[in-house]
Amino acid sequence: MEHEPARVLLIEDNPGDADLVRLRLVESKSEVHVNCVPRLADALACLDAETPSLVLLDLNLPDSHGAETFRRVMQKAPNVPVVILSGQDDEALALKAVHLGVQDYLVKGEITSKQLERAIRYAVERQGLLRALDITRKQQLEFKNQFLSHVSHELRTPLTCIHQYVTLLLDGLAGPMAPGQTDHLKTVLKSVNQLHAMIRDLLEATRADSGKLRIEPRCIDIGELIQQAVAMIRPTAAEKHVGLEVGVDQTIPLVYADPDRTLEVLINLIDNGIKFTPPDGWVIVKASMVETDPTAVYLSVCDSGRGIPPESLPQVFERLYQDPNAVDGNRTGLGLGLYIAKEIVTLHGGRMWVASQPGSGSTFSFTLPLYSMAKLLAPVITYQGRLRDSIVLVRVELTPLSKSLRGSWKETCQRCLERLRRCIYVDKDLVLPRMGTSGPVETLFVVASTDMERVGIMMTASATKSERCLS
Amino acid sequence: MKASGILRVTAEMVPAPPAADPRTLEQQIFGVADYVTEIIQQGLWSGQHFTEKENHKHAH
Secondary structure: OOOOOEEEEEEOOOHHHHHHHHHHHHHOOOOEEEEEEOOHHHHHHHHHHOOOOEEEEEOOEOOEOOHHHHHHHHHHOOOOOEEEEEOHHHHHHHHHHHHOOOOEEEEOOOOOHHHHHHHHHHHHHHHHHHHHHHHHHHHHHHHHHHHHHHHHHHHHHHHHHHHHHHHHHHOOOOOOOOHHHHHHHHHHHHHHHHHHHHHHHHHHHHHHHOOOOOOOOEEEOHHHHHHHHHHHHHHHHHHOOOEEEEEEOOOOOOEEEOHHHHHHHHHHHHHHHHHOOOOOOEEEEEEEEOOOOOOEEEEEEEEOOOOOOHHHHHHOOOOOOOOOOOOHHHOOOOOOHHHHHHHHHHHOOOOEEEEEOOOOOEEEEEEEEEOOHHHHHHHHHEEOOEEOOOOEEEEEEEEEOOHHHHHHHHHHHHHHHHHHHHOOOOOOEEEOOOOOOEOOEEEEEEEEOOOHHHHHHHHHHHHHHHHHHHO | OOOOEEEEEEEEEOOOOOOOOOOOHHHHHHHHHHHHHHHHHHHHHOOOOOOHHHHHHHHO
């Protein structure tokens, strides 16, 4: 097979230096096609048009200097190997560039034909190897995620069966139990529930790793959600004699977040707080506005536990992190809860962090975005820097015909909403999040950036599809 | 085939700003957002939905 010549993009503004590189390449008898450009802007345009085998890069160009030069080249063409042509005085910078991903550097004035030919060949080979390794790593990660997902699903089925039969025995449906036997079964049930929680965490972490964790944000009252989380976990706190307090700023507007996911985050943090707080300690859940950011709400879970050593703080949100000082009773999970919680918050566009002093407790904090109609509408009602000519507000109302149907009514509404979502143009229309309900009637609103004629067609299509759900 | 519910769809234009609107684009977006919010809140809380009697009528 005929060997294809390497295509080198030489980014060099000094014609003398550029000619010298060409000369060295001729001397080395390498099969190389050289395209020389004097400015970074020209180089970036070339990289847009064609991918070279290698970039030979001078760090100081008329339109870019130093580290910024190789950063921009590597950002534009992350898979193309780069060899830096440095001067005597910027060798340290060239070395730094190598640490940041540049393949090699050559000092101008000391370049021999052999050195240049070898640097090009090695750089291309190494980059190829790195790419192959990266592909293999991604495949292995994908395989691991699939394996974990499959195993978790398979484990859940027999576990559900065990759970059902243990509950059946505890409820006395299989005959009376002796007091000792009941205690044993309660221990079994507790362990089954722990295993369930671990499998759920494993599945969630796998979803987070593969970018499949999904959220469905809507308008929520964060105060109500905190009360819900606290009510769910209060028995655990009472059992351990840990005080559980709530402090919510009543002026917080509606928050734009997935209620189930946010509840999951809150429960995880409160449960952790209780777990690591000794009896007679306290856990406080707070929510307030962020002074520096009027678009977000600030939530925190503060405890009076033993705190986290400073050296452990950076690892707290990492997968499988376990407190090394935790006694066995506190090690009831896989160390995935905080990792999942942070992923959920990040998906909402918020951030999560922790502050702690050993012996003085810990405060886990996170932010969530406030609901803003303007922020939601802006992408669909504007075009080329101005408002669209025609904006229509569509109301879709679903009313149940019979009270007896209300059990499955929520699912019917959900299916209608899904059908409606398939009838809209994603860049021009928006199904607004639910802002509340008025009894059993489900009301959905769509903002459509179009004329009434298309709204008519769109709504006829969605009504036809929705009819199937209602029939 | 027996229906489980009634679907009602209504639409209305959001008033367009005047041609020579001195407001910035951001202000115009906020204007539309306020209008939409107001209409939605009116629609949600004014009980503008079918009554049980109307439901019964539609069912037949």
